[in-house]
Structure formats: structure tokens, C-alpha cells
Amino acid sequence: MITARKHGIITFLSDFGMRDWYVPAVKGEILKKNPAAMIIDITHGLDPFSVREAAFILKNVYRSFPTGTVHLAVIDPGVGSPRHAIIVCSHGHYFVGPDNGLFSYVCSRDTGVYAIKEKRSASRTFHARDIFAPVAVSLSMGIKPQALGVRVRKFVRFKFPPLIKKHRLVKGEVIYIDRFGNLITNIPGTIKVRRFVINDSYMAPVGSYYGQTKVDRLIALRGSAGYYEIASYGGDAANKTNVHIGTKVIGYL
Amino acid sequence: MITARKHGIITFLSDFGMRDWYVPAVKGEILKKNPAAMIIDITHGLDPFSVREAAFILKNVYRSFPTGTVHLAVIDPGVGSPRHAIIVCSHGHYFVGPDNGLFSYVCSRDTGVYAIKEKRSASRTFHARDIFAPVAVSLSMGIKPQALGVRVRKFVRFKFPPLIKKHRLVKGEVIYIDRFGNLITNIPGTIKVRRFVINDSYMAPVGSYYGQTKVDRLIALRGSAGYYEIASYGGDAANKTNVHIGTKVIGYL
Amino acid sequence: MITARKHGIITFLSDFGMRDWYVPAVKGEILKKNPAAMIIDITHGLDPFSVREAAFILKNVYRSFPTGTVHLAVIDPGVGSPRHAIIVCSHGHYFVGPDNGLFSYVCSRDTGVYAIKEKRSASRTFHARDIFAPVAVSLSMGIKPQALGVRVRKFVRFKFPPLIKKHRLVKGEVIYIDRFGNLITNIPGTIKVRRFVINDSYMAPVGSYYGQTKVDRLIALRGSAGYYEIASYGGDAANKTNVHIGTKVIGYL
Numbered sequence: 066m067i068t069a070r071k072h073g074i075i076t077f078l079s080d081f082g083m084r085d086w087y088v089p090a091v092k093g094e095i096l097k098k099n100p101a102a103m104i105i106d107i108t109h110g111l112d113p114f115s116v117r118e119a120a121f122i123l124k125n126v127y128r129s130f131p132t133g134t135v136h137l138a139v140i141d142p143g144v145g146s147p148r149h150a151i152i153v154c155s156h157g158h159y160f161v162g163p164d165n166g167l168f169s170y171v172c173s174r175d176t177g178v179y180a181i182k183e184k185r186s187a188s189r190t191f192h193a194r195d196i197f198a199p200v201a202v203s204l205s206m207g208i209k210p211q212a213l214g215v216r217v218r219k220f221v222r223f224k225f226p227p228l229i230k231k232h233r234l235v236k237g238e239v240i241y242i243d244r245f246g247n248l249i250t251n252i253p254g255t256i257k258v259r260r261f262v263i264n265d266s267y268m269a270p271v272g273s274y275y276g277q278t279k280v281d282r283l284i285a286l287r288g289s290a291g292y293y294e295i296a297s298y299g300g301d302a303a304n305k306t307n308v309h310i311g312t313k314v315i316g317y318l
Numbered sequence: 319m320i321t322a323r324k325h326g327i328i329t330f331l332s333d334f335g336m337r338d339w340y341v342p343a344v345k346g347e348i349l350k351k352n353p354a355a356m357i358i359d360i361t362h363g364l365d366p367f368s369v370r371e372a373a374f375i376l377k378n379v380y381r382s383f384p385t386g387t388v389h390l391a392v393i394d395p396g397v398g399s400p401r402h403a404i405i406v407c408s409h410g411h412y413f414v415g416p417d418n419g420l421f422s423y424v425c426s427r428d429t430g431v432y433a434i435k436e437k438r439s440a441s442r443t444f445h446a447r448d449i450f451a452p453v454a455v456s457l458s459m460g461i462k463p464q465a466l467g468v469r470v471r472k473f474v475r476f477k478f479p480p481l482i483k484k485h486r487l488v489k490g491e492v493i494y495i496d497r498f499g500n501l502i503t504n505i506p507g508t509i510k511v512r513r514f515v516i517n518d519s520y521m522a523p524v525g526s527y528y529g530q531t532k533v534d535r536l537i538a539l540r541g542s543a544g545y546y547e548i549a550s551y552g553g554d555a556a557n558k559t560n561v562h563i564g565t566k567v568i569g570y571l
Numbered sequence: 572m573i574t575a576r577k578h579g580i581i582t583f584l585s586d587f588g589m590r591d592w593y594v595p596a597v598k599g600e601i602l603k604k605n606p607a608a609m610i611i612d613i614t615h616g617l618d619p620f621s622v623r624e625a626a627f628i629l630k631n632v633y634r635s636f637p638t639g640t641v642h643l644a645v646i647d648p649g650v651g652s653p654r655h656a657i658i659v660c661s662h663g664h665y666f667v668g669p670d671n672g673l674f675s676y677v678c679s680r681d682t683g684v685y686a687i688k689e690k691r692s693a694s695r696t697f698h699a700r701d702i703f704a705p706v707a708v709s710l711s712m713g714i715k716p717q718a719l720g721v722r723v724r725k726f727v728r729f730k731f732p733p734l735i736k737k738h739r740l741v742k743g744e745v746i747y748i749d750r751f752g753n754l755i756t757n758i759p760g761t762i763k764v765r766r767f768v769i770n771d772s773y774m775a776p777v778g779s780y781y782g783q784t785k786v787d788r789l790i791a792l793r794g795s796a797g798y799y800e801i802a803s804y805g806g807d808a809a810n811k812t813n814v815h816i817g818t819k820v821i822g823y824l
Contacts, residue, residue: 339614343635349580395804396781405773442792443781
């Protein structure tokens with residue numbers, strides 16, 4: 066069972082951006098109920114409605130936080146519609162947000178999912194402030210998910226993009242592009258790859274750190290998220306190769 | 319009377335951006351005097367000198383914080399000039415910043431305004447760090463505004479853009495455009511409007527949530543700030559309609 | 572000697588941006604070891620690999636924080652290579668990051684520098700999370716740098732761009748451009764300059780506050796960092812003059 070702490074940590078991911086008042090309004094509502102809450106931004110800078118990228122970010126970051134942390138994640142094009150609001154309990158962490166696949170990659174065998182009872186007084190456009198934040202803060206103060214929602218068996222969960230393994234190669238794809246232009250693939254660093262070919266046109270040998278190649282040359286590394294990533298040393302591999310999320314990548318063993 | 323708490327919350331809004339050292343320098347000065355202060359960013363991403371947009375943001379966000387919160391707001395093209403620095407006490411909250419209209423929309427009948435005594439040692443370009451932050455932190459530690467400034471009757475206050483109501487229509491304008499491209503109007507959600515026409519060319523029926531229309535179609539909703547906003551579902555209404563702040567909007571009752 | 576506090580302040584500067592999970596992963600690792608740590612972002616928005624600009628920012632901001640603060644700074648194109656990871660103790664503050672010149676401008680005569688012992692388990696691409704954050708949090712909890720590294724005499728340190736002083740003029744350069752487009756020079760405000768000429772083509776008289784000139788006119792001020800800066804009132808001096816970091820500036824006494 067998850068034990069939340071009174072001075073709990075609440076992380077916050079959204080597509081709200083940092084220019085408007087949406088992010089601080091959510092934080093204010095949290096602090097109104099728990100002035101000792103520690104709120105840590107994950108990101109608010111994804112393109113609007115980037116549910117899959119957000120799911121990948123949550124997968125990569127949640128383990129850096131102590132168990133008992135509440136992860137509030139709101140990318141919610143369906144706000145106000147009949148879509149569910151859920152609490153996901155997994156790996157000793159809580160996740161709170163809309164039921165649209167955001168938590169697909171943090172689920173485990175012992176995952177418990179609860180549909181949140183909606184309040185009638187909530188706005189139809191800002192559930193982060195009116196529904197999700199109050200639930201997150203309640204969890205951070207030790208209230209059990211059973212008291213906040215009803216256990217459900219069905220929830221939206223999409224599959225991690227699958228690999229195709231052949232004789233001496235593995236076919237995957239680019240699943241995330243970071244701010245440096247590094248191309249993060251779905252090919253785990255545990256597979257022993259010698260070199261990658263992207264989009265049938267660019268080759269990247271596998272190395273062990275960025276600076277091992279020359280400036281502006283491609284190199285593939287075992288990245289910190291556990292997957293191979295293809296970088297251009299001192300440059301931007303995404304710009305260089307004109308690759309997008311979903312572009313095919315072939316690894317030669 | 320407002321009661322500030324020792325471990326007080328200080329919100330911070332500016333046009334400083336997040337790239338330079340201006341925002342953390344202000345936070346450091348706060349923590350030097352009150353290491354237990356909880357500092358929450360409102361926004362630092364507005365276009366430089368956007369006083370009216372900042373005033374609208376403050377109006378929308380301050381109520382999400384507990385009473386006693388100190389709201390530090392510095393958009394200050396007149397820094398170093400003889401413009402006043404003020405403390406505004408309103409609705410149980412404190413507001414600290416330059417006297418240029420920033421606090422126009424948070425004033426109430428019982429608003430008390432105090433002109434801050436300037437220190438001679440302050441720089442001429444960075445009053446956020448040298449004057450406003452020390453005042454904000456003093457308020458957060460329970461020091462009364464009377465001890466920090468002199469009560470004044472006159473201060474800069476601009477009017478909220480007025481509505482024109484006719485027989486079966488209401489004329490307003492776009493007063494804010496958010497990061498999703500939603501067009502926020504000055505027409506309160508309490509007025510029963512059936513549809514909106516923007517700029518004599520675009521029509522938006524009133525609905526109750528974004529997803530009620532088709533992708534890329536306009537829809538008007540009662541927004542979370544209490545005003546009608548016009549959105550393009552899954553898209554960007556501002557891009558689609560080429561509308562700016564100040565564009566006229568007509569609501570048909 | 573520096574005394575770190577249990578509930579210590581850790582500032583964090585990087586070129587990671589705010590879109591990916593790199594910044595919150597570092598914060599999570601800090602909170603896992605010290606849940607009472609107060610983490611303040613300096614900036615994550617510099618262009619990738621801007622070591623000199625980051626060094627200037629650190630110089631300008633660290634004094635705003637109380638002594639004992641730990642400043643974690645990671646702009647690290649050489650991550651995973653044999654470059655050192657260091658702790659710098661200077662002016663009663665701690666600085667932690669790669670040994671590539673980041674701490675050049677915060678060193679003093681009594682600076683102590685320690686090379687951090689690397690862990691074998693660290694990733695080759697994310698030392699901020701795997702090496703620097705654990706060291707920063709240890710320092711914030713009172714562990715001595717001697718227990719975390721080995722004293723070294725040699726470390727990378729670049730020189731602050733020098734001035735050339737002649738009979739009635741001083742030659743310097745633009746060393747930083749802020750988000751307002753203000754051109755910050757390396758000419759100290761203690762030198763009595765009457766006017767500046769930039770790039771042989773633009774003239775800026777010295778004034779005492781931005782609003783002292785007309786809109787869109789250049790004016791030079793003693794900036795909050797201690798150096799002359801050239802601004803365009805209500806505008807953007809960098810755009811107006813097409814000046815870059817390194818452009819020569821002449822001050823006439």
C-alpha cells in the first residue's frame with residue numbers, strides 16, 4: 066500500500082504553458098488545502114494535446130521521486146465531456162488526471178485505478194483547478210483513493226510502440242525528440258546494437274558518450290531513460306536529419 | 319484586517335522571462351530574509367510591458383490562493399523614474415508593485431493603498447530585487463503595510479473594458495488570448511448568450527464543453543475566469559480568426 | 572568555513588530547457604534524499620552549451636542567496652567524457668558542476684576546488700541526475716566537500732573580457748544580452764562615462780533610468796549587475812542595433 070506524507074510532494078505536468086494563470090491557479094488551490102505541500106513542475110511546455118509524449122515523460126521521471134509522491138498530469142482535450150477522471154496507484158506512486166492514456170506507461174500488474182466522483186460545482190473548462198488539484202492534495206495528505214473514487218477495471222491504455230526483431234537487426238522508431246534535438250528511440254539499451262540507420266539515409270555508430278565523435282556527427286548512445294538515442298555532438302540531430310516522432314529506425318546488431 | 323503568516327506564500331508575476339537571472343535574484347532576496355517563504359511563480363512570460371494583461375491575470379488567479387498571500391507583481395517600464403511603488407490591500411490579499419495600473423482589477427471598496435518609502439541604496443533598474451522583494455517578504459512575515467508605506471488616496475487604476483447592451487445583443491471585445499489561442503472576452507458568463515460573432519465574420523455557437531463541436535470548429539464556452547471564451551476544438555481560435563486583443567465581439571441573446 | 576543548513580537551499584541552472592523531464596528528474600533525486608530541500612531554478616533557458624553566459628549569470632545571482640546555498644550548474648557538452656566534476660567553495664557558497672569554466676567568475680582568493688569521485692553506476696548522458704544532484708544534496712545537508720571529493724589545484728577558468736583604457740575613452744564589449752534586448756557591457760558602472768558608441772554607428776548617452784529618454788531611443792545606464800548596459804526605452808536595443816555578444820563598445824569619459 067502507498068503511504069502518503071502530510072508534507073507530501075505533488076508533481077505537476079500539463080500542456081498549459083507558463084504564460085497564462087492556469088498553472089499557478091492549480092498550485093494556489095493545492096496550497097489553500099495543504100500549505101505544506103511541495104509542488105514540483107514536470108513540464109507545461111509540450112505542444113497542446115501531446116498525450117503520448119506526456120505519457121513517455123511520466124514513465125521516465127516518476128521513479129526519480131520518492132514513493133508516495135502524487136503526480137498530477139492534465140493534458141485534457143476532452144475536459145468537460147463525459148470522459149472519466151482517474152486516480153492510478155502504481156509502483157508506490159499516485160497519478161491523477163483524465164482517463165485518456167496519459168498513464169499508459171506507468172501501469173504495472175498491481176495497478177489500482179479509481180474513477181473520481183465529479184463535483185457539480187466544477188467549471189466545464191478547468192478541471193485541473195476544480196477537480197484534479199483537490200484530489201491530488203487529498204492524496205498528498207493521506208486520504209485513500211478508495212475515499213475519493215470508485216475502483217474501475219477498464220481505463221484507456223495504449224501500447225508502447227513494439228519492436229520488430231529479425232536475424233541481425235531490430236526495427237524501432239523515434240518516440241521522443243528532446244530540446245537538444247536528440248532522437249530517443251524505443252530500442253532498449255540492453256540490446257547490443259552496433260550502429261543505427263535512420264530513415265534509410267543517416268548512419269549513427271553506437272558510442273558511449275556524446276563527445277566521442279566529431280562536432281556535428283551523429284552518434285547513438287544508451288540514454289538515461291534506458292533507450293538508445295541518436296545525437297549530433299554539439300548540434301541538433303532532429304534538425305540535421307529532418308526526422309519526426311514515428312520515423313523508423315533500424316539497429317544493426 | 320489581513321493576517322500574514324510567518325511561513326507565508328509569496329506569488330511572483332513579472333515580464334522578466336525565465337532566461338536571465340532577474341527572477342531567481344528576486345527569489346534569493348526573499349529567502350535571505352525569510353528562508354521559510356513559499357514562492358510561487360504566476361508568470362514571467364508575458365510580452366514586455368503588458369500591464370493590462372498582467373492585471374487581468376492577477377484578477378483571475380489571486381482568489382486561488384489563501385488570504386494573507388502576498389502577490390508581488392513587477393511589470394515596470396517606469397523603473398527608476400518618479401512613479402510610486404505601492405502596496406494594495408484588498409480582499410484579504412496583499413499586492414506589491416509599481417503604481418501603473420497593475421492592480422486595477424483587484425481593487426474593492428475597502429482597498430487600502432500605501433506608497434512605499436524608497437531606499438536610497440536601490441539600483442535604478444532593478445526595483446523588484448531592491449525594493450519590492452524586501453517589502454513583499456516583510457508583509458509575508460507579518461509586518462503591517464502602515465509600517466512600510468504611507469496611505470495614499472490616489473493611485474493608477476484603469477477601467478475594465480465596458481459592455482454595450484442593446485435590445486437582443488451585447489457588444490464586447492477580446493481582452494485576453496491564452497496559449498491555446500482561446501479568445502477570452504469581457505462578456506460575463508452570467509449573461510445568457512446563444513451565439514457570438516467575431517469581427518463580423520466568424521460565428522461561434524455557445525456550448526458547454528470544448529469537445530461538443532467538431533475538430534477545428536469554433537465554440538463559445540463559459541470560461542473558468544467567469545467570461546465567455548471562444549475556442550477552436552483541438553485547434554487555435556486566435557490563429558484561425560486572426561483576432562487580436564481589442565477585437566469586437568457581438569453576443570446574440 | 573561554509574555552514575550548510577539541513578533545510579538547505581539548492582539553486583539549479585542548466586541548459587536542459589523546461590519541456591523535457593530532465594529538470595524535474597534532478598529535483599526528484601534531490602527530494603528523495605532531502606525532502607526539506609528548497610530548490611530554486613536559476614535558468615534552464617539558455618541556448619545549449621552557453622557556458623560563458625551561464626558563468627556570467629552565476630556571478631550576478633549567487634550573492635542574492637544566503638551563504639551556505641548550494642548552486643548546482645550543469646551545462647555539460649562533455650558529459651560522460653573524462654572531464655572532471657567539481658565542487659567549488661567560494662564566498663561562503665558552494666558550486667557543483669562540470670569543470671568547464673562555468674564557475675570562472677565566482678572564484679576568489681580563498682576558493683577551494685574539489686574533484687568529485689564518480690560513481691560507476693552513473694549513466695553516460697545524465698550526470699546532473701546521477702552525480703551532481705547527489706553531491707549537491709549532500710552539501711545541503713552539511714556533508715563537507717572533503718568527504719565528497721579530492722582537493723585539486725587546477726581547474727578550468729576563463730578570464731573576464733578585459734577593458735582597454737586610453738586617454739579619454741574606455742574600450743569594452745557586449746558580454747550579455749537580456750530578454751529585453753538590453754546590451755550588458757563589461758564596463759563597470761564605477762567608471763564615469765558620458766556616452767557610449769556601439770559598433771561605430773550607434774550613440775547612447777548615459778542616463779539614470781530607462782524612462783529618461785524618449786521611446787525607442789538608446790540610453791546607457793548603470794545596470795543592476797554593476798556594469799553599464801545600453802537599452803532602448805520601451806524597445807529592444809539588440810534588435811535595433813543588430814549587436815551580438817562580443818560587439819565592441821566605446822565609452823567616452
